[in-house]
Amino acid sequence: MSHILAIDQGTTSSRAILFDTALNVIDTAQEEFPQHFPHSGWVEHDPADIWDTTLRSCRAMARKVGDGGIAAIGITNQRETTLLWDRATGKPLHRAIVWQDRRTADTCARLRDAGHEDIVRARTGLLLDPYFSATKLAWLLDNIEGARARAEAGELAFGTVDSYLIWQLTEGRVHATDATNAARTMLCDITTGDWDSEICALLEIPMSVLPEIRDCAADFGTTTLLGGKIPILGVAGDQQAATMGQACFRPGMVKSTYGTGCFALVNTGDRMVHSENRLLSTVAYRLNGRTTYALEGSIFIAGAVVQWLRDGLGLIETAAQTQPMAEKADPEQAVYLVPAFTGLGAPYWDPDARGAIFGLTRGTGPNEVARAALESVGYQTRDLMEAMAADMGRDGNSGSGEVLRVDGGMTASDWTMQFLADILGAEVDRPRVLETTALGAAWLAGMQAGLCPGPDGFAETWALDQRFKPQMAEERRDVLYAGWKDAVRRTLSG
Numbered sequence: 001m002s003h004i005l006a007i008d009q010g011t012t013s014s015r016a017i018l019f020d021t022a023l024n025v026i027d028t029a030q031e032e033f034p035q036h037f038p039h040s041g042w043v044e045h046d047p048a049d050i051w052d053t054t055l056r057s058c059r060a061m062a063r064k065v066g067d068g069g070i071a072a073i074g075i076t077n078q079r080e081t082t083l084l085w086d087r088a089t090g091k092p093l094h095r096a097i098v099w100q101d102r103r104t105a106d107t108c109a110r111l112r113d114a115g116h117e118d119i120v121r122a123r124t125g126l127l128l129d130p131y132f133s134a135t136k137l138a139w140l141l142d143n144i145e146g147a148r149a150r151a152e153a154g155e156l157a158f159g160t161v162d163s164y165l166i167w168q169l170t171e172g173r174v175h176a177t178d179a180t181n182a183a184r185t186m187l188c189d190i191t192t193g194d195w196d197s198e199i200c201a202l203l204e205i206p207m208s209v210l211p212e213i214r215d216c217a218a219d220f221g222t223t224t225l226l227g228g229k230i231p232i233l234g235v236a237g238d239q240q241a242a243t244m245g246q247a248c249f250r251p252g253m254v255k256s257t258y259g260t261g262c263f264a265l266v267n268t269g270d271r272m273v274h275s276e277n278r279l280l281s282t283v284a285y286r287l288n289g290r291t292t293y294a295l296e297g298s299i300f301i302a303g304a305v306v307q308w309l310r311d312g313l314g315l316i317e318t319a320a321q322t323q324p325m326a327e328k329a330d331p332e333q334a335v336y337l338v339p340a341f342t343g344l345g346a347p348y349w350d351p352d353a354r355g356a357i358f359g360l361t362r363g364t365g366p367n368e369v370a371r372a373a374l375e376s377v378g379y380q381t382r383d384l385m386e387a388m389a390a391d392m393g394r395d396g397n398s399g400s401g402e403v404l405r406v407d408g409g410m411t412a413s414d415w416t417m418q419f420l421a422d423i424l425g426a427e428v429d430r431p432r433v434l435e436t437t438a439l440g441a442a443w444l445a446g447m448q449a450g451l452c453p454g455p456d457g458f459a460e461t462w463a464l465d466q467r468f469k470p471q472m473a474e475e476r477r478d479v480l481y482a483g484w485k486d487a488v489r490r491t492l493s494g
């Protein structure tokens with residue numbers, strides 16, 4: 001029987017997920033890998049770790065089905081993370097600079113001061129923030145001796161993680177990316193779908209380093225490393241893959257994924273909506289040469305705040321312990337935790353903000369801190385939803401009223417999902433399949449292989465696990481949210 005293999009290369013681990021052609025999960029292999037923090041605010045991955053953990057996970061799945069058992073591969077990945085390698089040897093010149101890395105904050109500030117933000121926003125849909133690949137790539141070209149000259153001579157290749165994996169899987173035969181990953185580099189004009197020569201020139205990035213941009217469902221070459229010859233037929237950044245995995249194909253449909261960070265995307269159809277509220281405009285997907293756009297709110301810390309309770313504070317041993325703690329917390333205590341560990345993303349975009357806890361009293365204990373950590377995820381989502389509603393309303397799109405579809409590891413927490421519905425004053429739908437990121441990638445590859453239906457047929461297979469309905473009184477919701485806004489105001493750096 002034929003299977004589809006989805007590769008989900010994430011920030012903390014690499015996974016290979018085997019699907020049958022009806023898109024049921026058959027088996028999964030996963031490996032974590034080390035994070036490197038060479039300086040404050042810097043985050044790096046060893047490219048060998050990215051590749052080795054991916055290949056081992058894929059091989060574990062390939063062994064299960066034997067030669068000929070995999071019909072197609074779909075790749076989805078942590079976005080923005082930047083790699084530069086030698087075209088002749090395939091050897092990276094440096095560790096990967098991870099999306100969370102803030103080392104180029106000064107470069108971004110300089111570009112902003114020089115008046116370049118408008119062109120960046122108009123063409124790439126992004127803001128001038130170190131989050132995106134462009135300034136990370138410029139940093140590599142500036143700081144590795146001889147790199148710029150070698151890049152100009154055509155000897156080097158740049159890629160986000162998808163491109164790097166495609167290059168490795170095809171043993172250097174294919175240097176390509178997809179429209180969603182390209183959209184996150186800050187080098188792509190998402191109104192045309194091509195690399196932007198003016199922005200490249202601004203950062204002195206030779207265009208010869210850039211990969212070719214293809215549709216999300218397309219031919220990305222074949223690999224012979226997993227037994228037989230297997231085509232790579234689907235590629236999308238992880239948040240866009242989750243948008244497809246959640247079947248958000250209609251304008252106005254919105255999903256929010258709770259993993260390490262939280263990323264909410266609302267489909268804006270074939271029109272790029274410019275945010276007035278500091279959200280990002282991005283590509284949701286490109287199929288058959290047709291681009292569908294999205295507005296995105298990116299929060300850097302969601303589930304990671306629970307990891308911090310576990311690894312940083314030692315308050316819990318497992319993430320699931322936060323739920324009984326939150327239930328036991330004193331409802332009278334207004335404790336707020338603003339998890340600005342790596343600055344704040346949307347809608348604040350303050351790379352220099354750092355985390356804070358407010359409202360501590362002698363009576364505050366681990367339960368109240370745990371509850372505040374879970375609540376911070378709800379509050380941050382409300383910040384995003386308010387920004388989205390304002391943007392969508394302004395453009396006359398009905399989208400802001402849609403039910404929020406959620407996924408990702410943290411949605412296992414019923415308490416957090418109920419608080420989310422309460423603080424939003426809106427319904428929250430958790431689907432049966434929480435592996436929506438991998439599902440999106442598998443669907444792309446399966447559709448391209450002719451094994452899976454198109455968007456409409458696929459959307460019919462989306463199934464609800466639980467709908468969380470708001471139960472909190474409006475007055476309490478408003479008081480709590482006002483307290484959060486005040487806590488954020490006191491956390492901002494400027």
Ligand SMILES: Nc1ncnc2c1ncn2[C@@H]1O[C@H](COP(=O)(O)OP(=O)(O)O)[C@@H](O)[C@H]1O
Pocket residue numbers: 010011012013258259260261302303304305306307319320321322323408409410411412413
């Ligand atoms: N029951 C739970 N309650 C609260 N948080 C949880 C729970 N289970 C998992 N998490 C959080 O979810 C995150 C893992 O989600 P996942 O989607 O695997 O993340 P990623 O793909 O970013 O690595 C972790 O940060 C973890 O702390």
Ligand SMILES: O=P(O)(O)OC[C@H](O)CO
Pocket residue numbers: 009010011012077078079080099237238239259260261
């Ligand atoms: O690896 P994740 O799931 O934390 O996702 C990272 C995002 O793609 C960063 O933009």
